[in-house]
Structure formats: C-alpha cells, structure tokens
Amino acid sequence: MLGLSIGEVARRTGLAASTLRFYEKAGLLPSPTRVSRQRRYDAAILGRIKLVQIARSAGFTVEETRKFISGFPADTMPRVRWQALAGRKRQELDALIDSAQKMKTLLASKFDCRCRQLEDCERAFANKGC
C-alpha cells in the first residue's frame, strides 16, 4: 500500500477527516500526493500530526501551531523573531501549568481540607494563600 487514505489517518490519529482537511488548508499539514484526487499520506505524516495535537492540547491556537511548525530552521521565520515568540509562549505555558496545578490542588482539597466553603476558597485566593 503506497500511502494512507484520509480515513485511515483519521482512524489512527483520532482526528476527523474534516479536521485533517481543515489543518491542511490552515497550513498545519502539507498537501499530500493524490491518487485520482484522493489524498494519499506517507506514514511520516503521523509524527507531524502528533506534534500538532500536542501543540493544540497545550493551548496553542491553530495559527500559533502553524508558526511553531513553519518556524523550523529549514523554513522561513528568522531566528530572532522565532525566539521572541518562543519566549513569550514559554511564559504563557508557565502560567498555564501554574493555573492547572492550582486547580488540581483545589479539586483535591475541596472536600478534605480547609476550603470547605466557597468563601474559604475565595478568601484564600484573595490572600494569595491556598
């Protein structure tokens, strides 16, 4: 078999075929070769898609993901501009991780610690505690 159909790639990645077409149009995925108009993907596409999925689930927008992917050395974005972007994004990721960890604590503590009332939680946050 020379190439995976869009349905096969969809099955293997868990993304809908419509999403793969959408990502292709958005510049996140390369346009694959065709056999009578139909897309035929090389198995290597799965690595790229995994990358896209991780970026998306980390809160990158489609456009940010595109810049991340297209900013690789072989591509067009200048090093400096990329690094500015990456620096900003790293800070956002730190903030995200911080919020996620706080929420985990809150979910865990809600029923077995000080925060028995919503008001305790609010006060704790107002005082930067908890």
Add this chain to the structure above:
Amino acid sequence: MLGLSIGEVARRTGLAASTLRFYEKAGLLPSPTRVSRQRRYDAAILGRIKLVQIARSAGFTVEETRKFISGFPADTMPRVRWQALAGRKRQELDALIDSAQKMKTLLASKFDCRCRQLEDCERAFANKGC
C-alpha cells in the same frame, strides 16, 4: 465607600465590564446589590473572580467553572457526582500539564539540540522520544 462599581471591579481584575455581566448571567458570579439599577460589589467579589480566572486559564469552560463553584458543600451538587467530575477533570489537567511541559521542551530545544529540522521532531514524536 459602600461597594465597588462594575468599572472599578473591571479595572482591578483586568476583566471587561461586559465580561463581568456575562459571567453573572452565566452563573459564575452572584448578582450584586444595586444602587439605582447600578451594580455595587463587595470587595469579597475579588476573591471569587480570581478563582474564576484561574479556573478559566486552566482550561475550564465557563460551564465547568460554574459547576466547580456551585459544587461546594453549601450548594446543591451531590458529593459523589462532584467527585466523579473532579476525578475526570484532574486527569485532563494532568494531560494538559504534560502537553504544556512537552511544548516548553520543544520551544527550548528547537534551536539548540537534536531537533534542528521539523523532521527530527516528528520522528522523535513518532518514536515517543524527545
């Protein structure tokens, strides 16, 4: 001063006044007392809003945030249902933190490690390495 105006709360929280009204309608914030139709907030609202902001920035939807807030002991949601919800959400947060950390590594390594080409990155992910 007996109560903050919506503009003042907006200024202090960084949220738009329209967002505060939107959150109120969505059940994330209590409807405050009024002085000739205008909202007057107790300073305690700031704790609640902080809580909402953290939940939102951790990827909770507005509806999830509402459930989180309204699920507190004093309120209506049964313990068991809450705990199922919290458990599922904790797993999502773990996955989110994992993705965020992976992206941080990728952003850092892109220009100074093995992944000099997009293809290296894709291969690394395909092989679960990197």
Add this chain to the structure above:
DNA sequence: CTACGTGTTAAAGTTCACTTCAAGTCAACG
C-alpha cells in the same frame, strides 16, 4: 439646563475551530 461620564438592557455581531451539507467523482462489487 445641558452635557458628560458611567451605568443599564437585550440583541446582534465577532472570532475561533471545527462540522455539516450539497453535489459530485471514482473504483470495485454483483
């Protein structure tokens, strides 16, 4: 009194990230 600034509402508009739809192509099966 008028104008200004801040507030009010319901309803409509916007952006993002997809999904669904309508109408068609194509290879294979019976």
Add this chain to the structure above:
DNA sequence: CGTTGACTTGAAGTGAACTTTAACACGTAG
C-alpha cells in the same frame, strides 16, 4: 449496468466566549 462506500470541493452552519451596538437612565460639573 447500477449501487455502494469512501472520497472530493466550497460554502454554510455551529457552539463557545465574549464584544459591540443601540437606546435609555442616572448623578454631577459647568
């Protein structure tokens, strides 16, 4: 040959989370 199933396209639709708009209500400064 017809039909089935997977694919194609561009365009329109969807849901979430806000924002903007239009029209109106106040208190106050000049």
